[in-house]
Amino acid sequence: MELVLAVAFGIVAVAAAVAVFVVDSMARATYALLVSFLAVAAELVLLGSAYLGVLTVLMMTVEMAVMGVFMIMYMMNPAGLMPMSMVHNKRGALSIAIGTFVVLGAGALLVPWPSRTGEPPAELTRALGFSLMGEHMLAMIVIGVALLATMISAVLLATDRGRYDRYGDELERDTPRDPVAGGVGR
Amino acid sequence: MSLDLFLLIAAALFSVGLYGALSQQSVVMIMMGLELMVNGVMLAGGAYWWFVAPASLDGQVLVLVALVVMAVEMAMGFAVTTAIFRARDVDLTDSAADLRG
Structure with missing residues (x-):
């Protein structure tokens, strides 16, 4: 039963991944990507990582919803009313991808992987939490700093005109320099 | 279930993502390809x-x-897209080849 489910979710994951680059609309591509993520989350649950599976479902559902908004903001043809193909060097990319799959697949099948040692902890989520706050604290610290840096730099990049654009590098101007005067006087 | 099966699925996901990241012109579609690659890494790791x-x-x-x-990649990708779209009205990588060479 588990094997059937694993194969089925695997087929869904890969088929949805292919669909991302085949469908005509960005919106459909986003949801195909979401389906692929959900199938991988189901595989993670099958592999005993219930917490990581659920986390993937939650994160990816929200992430794809956000992605949908950006899709509509930037993309021509978000609804797929006409055929869409925006690719360059398709043949080269295809051959590199197939070559990668052959190499990785051969590695997966040919390498004598070590056999299973040990059993997972009885309460895996709890053990993972303690591990993140204990022996894997460094990973947690790096993740935290990376996320903070991401937040700051993403806001910085996405800001159109910040206060240094309006008030000068030393914030020395009394009135902001705006393309159009007015506003609420701040 | 065996490790080989999951590694094969992961390899397929990674390769499809690689194809997308290499071939797509739209910045957002490239990010989708990168996310698929990380998706494969997650499955292989699990x-x-x-x-x-x-x-x-x-x-x-x-x-x-x-x-x-994956989360960081998406946030930074959209921030960069927003910045270059605001500055130049560009959302295709071919129009942003300033650093080529």
Whole structure:
């Protein structure tokens, strides 16, 4: 039963991944990507990582919803009313991808992987939490700093005109320099 | 279930993502390709943890890190897209080849 489910979710994951680059609309591509993520989350649950599976479902559902908004903001043809193909060097990319799959697949099948040692902890989520706050604290610290840096730099990049654009590098101007005067006087 | 099966699925996901990242012109579609690649890494990490070393939690932490990488990649990707779209009305990589050479 588990094997059937694993194969089925695997087929869904890969088929949805292919669909991302085949469908005509960005919106459909986003949801195909979401389906692929959900199938991988189901595989993670099958592999005993219930917490990581659920986390993937939650994160990816929200992430794809956000992605949908950006899709509509930037993309021509978000609804797929006409055929869409925006690719360059398709043949080269295809051959590199197939070559990668052959190499990785051969590695997966040919390498004598070590056999299973040990059993997972009885309460895996709890053990993972303690591990993140204990022996894997460094990973947690790096993740935290990376996320903070991401937040700051993403806001910085996405800001159109910040206060240094309006008030000068030393914030020395009394009135902001705006393309159009007015506003609420701040 | 065997490790080989999951690694094969992961390899397929990674390769499809690689194809997308290499071939797509739209910045957002490239990001989708990158996300698919990380998706494959997550599956391979989870499978390796379960089939090889379930007693240690290193594999779980690795999957968690991959998940964070995906979130960071998407946030920064959209920030860069927003910046270049605002500056030049560009959303295709071919129009942003300033650093080529």
